[in-house]
Amino acid sequence: MYSIDLNSDMGESFGAYKLGGDEEIIKYVTTANVACGWHAGDPMVMDKVVKAAKERGVMVGAHPGYPDLMGFGRRKMVLSFQEVKNYVRYQIGALAAFTQSYGMKLQHVAPHGAMGNQCQYDEEISTAICEAICEYDKDLIVYYCAGAVLGEIAESKGLRTASEIFADRAYMDDLSLVPRKMEGSMITDEEVAIQRCVRMIKEGKVTSINGKDLDIKGDTLCVHGDGPKALAFVQRIRETFEKEGIEIRHL
Numbered sequence: 345m346y347s348i349d350l351n352s353d354m355g356e357s358f359g360a361y362k363l364g365g366d367e368e369i370i371k372y373v374t375t376a377n378v379a380c381g382w383h384a385g386d387p388m389v390m391d392k393v394v395k396a397a398k399e400r401g402v403m404v405g406a407h408p409g410y411p412d413l414m415g416f417g418r419r420k421m422v423l424s425f426q427e428v429k430n431y432v433r434y435q436i437g438a439l440a441a442f443t444q445s446y447g448m449k450l451q452h453v454a455p456h457g458a459m460g461n462q463c464q465y466d467e468e469i470s471t472a473i474c475e476a477i478c479e480y481d482k483d484l485i486v487y488y489c490a491g492a493v494l495g496e497i498a499e500s501k502g503l504r505t506a507s508e509i510f511a512d513r514a515y516m517d518d519l520s521l522v523p524r525k526m527e528g529s530m531i532t533d534e535e536v537a538i539q540r541c542v543r544m545i546k547e548g549k550v551t552s553i554n555g556k557d558l559d560i561k562g563d564t565l566c567v568h569g570d571g572p573k574a575l576a577f578v579q580r581i582r583e584t585f586e587k588e589g590i591e592i593r594h595l
Contacts, residue, residue, distance in 0.1 A: 346545050347591040349506065349564035350581065351375035351487075353407055353456070355393040356384035356416075356570055364569035370396050372578040374594035375403045375564065377454045377487070380435035383409030383417025394442040403594045404443050405452035405487065408435035409459050417457035418524065428459075428472035436480055451595070452506065453477055454487035455494070463494035464520045470494040474501050485595060490560045491519035506595055509544050509562035511537050511581065512571050514553045519560065522553050529553075534576055538584045541565060545590055563595065 354370065355378040356363045363384065370376060376397050379385030397404045409417030411431065423431070436453060443450045455463055455473060463470045474497050477484050486498035490507045498505045512531050514522040522529040531537045544550050550560045567577045585592055 345591060346589060347593055348545050348562060348585075349375050349595050350567070350578065350592045351377055351405075351454070351508075351564050352567045352569045352574065352578065353377045353379070353454075354569050355379045355389045355407075357389050358384055358386050358413065365575050366393055366396070366569065368575050369567075369569055369578055370400055370402055372575075372582050373402060373567075374592055375405060375451065377405050377407035377452075377456075377566075378439055379407050379409070379456070380439050382411045382431070382435055383413065383415075383456050390439060390442050394439075394446055394448065398446045398448055403451040404439070404448060405454050405485070406436045406439045406450060407454050407456045408432045409456035412458075417459065420458045420462065425468055425472045428469050429476045432473050432476040433480060436476065436484075440480075450481070450484060452485035452487050454508065460489060461521065464489060464492045464518075467493055467497065470497045474498050474503060477503060487564060489519075489521065490562060506563040507561045508564050508566055509541075509550075509560060511541050511565055511567045511577055512573075513568075515550055515558065515560075517552045517554055517556050517558070519558055526553075530571070532573060534573065534580050537577060538580050541581060542584065542588050542590070546588070 350373045352373045354366045354376045410421045440450045485504045487508045488494040
């Protein structure tokens, strides 16, 4: 029997600006990565998403990013070790206030955007994130992009980890995500995306953007909530996985 956690990035609206279809997507996923107000989100949005997650039995994790609302956390920033550590700790604490008020326990931490991408190889940033998590709650699971050094560092510190694979993103030959500015970085064809997901879960394989077959491990599958086909993707994933004998359940 195959199984996978299905997550989506949520709570990325801000003030008067609406992004993503949280209200519908949350009906299909098992886990929500909730923006903590720095790359996106605000206290009203955080409250709304956590409340909806509670009502539907969806697990909640923090989705901390760089303090870059205008760039949606997708631009690299040069920060000190202590800055990264404290920025992550601050954002985890902010979201935990909402989960606690609804009688929920924060399940995991999934670094967002440029911060998450840098965790592929950057040991200093990865260590800073892990230290922030260790000092707050060692029970939190660290979501890391498949193949990222963040996973190794988290495990070395005794943290639980979950290797994250992506339904709607293409991979480079080294398992890093194809930069969004490159053509073909996003997979928009539903059929292609779903079949890639099934293969990653059942065979532990994915084809890179250059046609190379790569080994990949997936504990949790992410659909970006801000994608134009996000809702269609999670709906089709549910339908297809049932036929393929893949159980969708949170960690």
